[in-house]
Amino acid sequence: MSLSVMILEKEGGLAQTEFLEPSRKGYCLSCLDAVKTLQETGRFGEAQNELEDALRESENWREMAVACLLLGELFNKWGAASPSYTIAIMEKGAIYANRAVQLWQIARDEKLFEENPEDMDHLSSALYWKALNLASVAGLGGCERWTVLEALQAATEAAEQMSAMEDKKHSASEVKARRDFVEGIIVFCRAKALEGNHVSPTDFSDCYHQDTKDEVNFLRHQCLELFISAQEILSAGKQTMCDQNIKATTMIAVTYRLLGEREKAISWSEKEVQGRLQLHGEWNPRTQLAKRNLSMLKGITDEDEIEEDCCKLFSFESARSIKSEEITWSLDPFKLSSTWRMNCLLKIFLLTGVVKEFQIEEDKLIKFLQKVRKSYHDENPFHNWYHAWSVTHCAFMLMKETAIGKILGMKEKLAVLIACLTHDLSHPGVNSDFLIKSASPIALQFPFSNVLEQMHWDEARSLFEEGRETNFLSHVQEELRAEILEMVHQGILATDMQIHKQIVNSLSNRRDSLADFEEDDMTLLSDKAMTVYDATSPADRLELFKAVVHCADLSGQVMEAPVAYSFGRAVLEEFHQQAQREKMENLQESAFMKNLHE
Structure with a gap:
């Protein structure tokens, strides 16, 4: 199935607030039409080819740049939604975002456009997605095109270029919040790469600890500060209900969970759910996903609470009362009580x-x-x-x-x-x-x-x-x-x-x-x-x-x-x-x- 359909359904379709509008500058973006077709028909092969053909056949640099930017964003979100196959997806997302940056930079150098707010905003967005996608590639262990260190370096450079741009469209506080969030993601992915043993602390000239666990813990606290900074800036600017704020809130919850601070993780996850309810509505896929994640984080559902008394019947002590010779080939799972079956599993774990x-x-x-x-x-x-x-x-x-x-x-x-x-x-x-x-x-x-x-x-x-x-x-x-x-x-x-x-x-x-x-x-x-x-x-x-x-x-x-x-x-x-x-x-x-x- 098409990656684009996946993300459009997950993110709520073309109506999502942060999705690129096809009407900007009057572009006739053929690849966006293909995305609409994808959403309506679900034809993976045809639509994927159509998107790539549109990109190859276009002779308009701006259309090609917006198409690459759009695909860079789509691959990022699809990869984030599907953890099982993210490395190949994030590599593609990084390639498309990087190509979008190159197209706008070439056009600017050759004076194909004046540095108007719209085009500069597109270039800034391309750098934003390039930084996020490359950081994700690094966190997942690198790829054929970029090693972990190369991906982190390129992500950092993209973030610095984005920060150095003069932004006439957004306030200084919004620019800082976006920069803090991107830097937070880069630090977060560096910690992830270390934890996955894809690199070691000594590979970095600016490491603070030689021990991997200590360095990972330090980096997670560092990225947490950046995410909190971004969230507080946006909240202070009365932008509580914007996608960037929700993203920061989500990453705060994730980081607290990784640090083992469960209560804080639950508190921030609840804020994410409330934010998505107000921003996207009850039945939006993103809202439903946030609610499921919160339930998983709490670890106990309403149904679990109802059966809490039954849980007391399951224990190592009860399992030890089952004799090993009672576990034979002749057991009939359909005739055993649910309590015995559960204690039998505990006994199996003990016996092995x-x-x-x-x-x-x-x-x-x-x-x-x-x-x-x-x-x-x-x-x-x-x-x-x-x-x-x-x-x-x-x-x-x-x-x-x-x-x-x-x-x-x-x-x-x-x-x-x-x-x-x-x-x-x-x-x-x-x-x-x-x-x-x-x-x-x-x-x-x-x-x-x-x-x-x-x-x-x-x-x-x-x-x-x-x-x-x-x-x-x-x-x-x-x-x-x-x-x-x-x-x-x-x-x-x-x-x-x-x-x-x-x-x-x-x-x-x-x-x-x-x-x-x-x-x-x-x-x-x-x-x-x-x-x-x-x-x-x-x-x-x-x-x-x-x-x-x-x-x-x-x-x-x-x-x-x-x-x-x-x-x-x-x-x-x-x-x-x-x-x-x-x-x-x-x-x-x-x-x-x-x-x-x-």
Whole structure:
């Protein structure tokens, strides 16, 4: 799906207050017409080509410059809205904004226009988006065109050029607020690059601390001061309800969250929600997104509060009362009580040893499990909490009763549990193909063939953001935490049926490598697996890890007959419901889902 459609829907369409007006200077901007077409039709390939063709074929430098500026802004907002694919998006945004700056600077040097307020405002905006986009590229680890240091340097230079321009259209205080915000973003992204180990403090001549964590903490306080300065200036100038103020408010909330100051983060997030309500209205996508973020930050929804008394039934103490021999292949998730199922998961975490190994706090793990449970839709016949629980149970049994448990290390075992629990978070009850051909907002946000897996990972990742009450990895060192989460990422992607054959072939090749292989031999479940997988090899462990998650996801039909039947009927019902929706919405019908009730 087009990046432009994504951002137009997220930002409220062409009516958004900060969006470039096509009528400025009477421009006939063909690329903006293409954006309108995109919004109306949702045709990704055609509209994307139309935008680029308009840019290539235009002979008017001003039209080309405005088009590049427009695309630089769109890519920035799309990237910010979709964290899973931001590096490629932000690189494009930086390229377009940089091109816009070049066009206006060349035109000014060649005296193609007088330095009137409108054109100077466009140049200032181009420098603004160039600085923001390049800073974002740096924060994400750099790209082929710009390294982290090059991107930060170019962003800083763009910000300085913007600040040096004479601005006759805005007041001095507005100019300072904008400058403070841009500088704050550059500092924020520098801290992000350091935290991600893309650079080290010694790479900067102006670092204040040799220790990365100390330097990151210092930079976050520094950018927080800049964001607060921008917000206070705009508020004092009675510009509380402007987009720049809302942006500053959002970044203040984000920075407080990263600093671990939850109460302040919640307070500023509430201000953001109120501001967006007044500026955009209740049902604007930006307002809805802000409200969801606030709820996630609080960690407890109204529904959670209602069930707070039930939460007291879940604890390590209760879990320890479950005997390990009670957790067998014959468990029927449909007959177990919800309390027992939850305590059983806690018992599984205890039995694998990951609680002790990674210093997992009981309260955070329980909040994580509850949040995951509530993220599954009960109305789905198959992709619901029963399925997620069963997949996790199966993966644990594989690790408990086969050689797999001897080969996988502690971080792989933890990643298996997290990946299995979160592999279908917020599943909509239809497959990726349906989302793509119906131009679903989910497909617009994750424009790849494995839409669902990318969405599930994005939701899972958010549960481990710093400051979240669900982040039970808070005591794990940053580098190890990143390794575990990347493994979870790979595990969730491994549930995509598009790679089923690849995983089956890898298992078959391992089995066939044994000289004494027998057709009916359960080789990979016996100690013979120790001879075909090297427990000291990260690559071997990762391959086996992905196979475990994938196999567990498909385990419903190998359980005891009543369980297998229940899951089988649920799958058929979900397929039938999708087929009915395809027919009603006049979409191409999935042949294998049709006529399942006949």
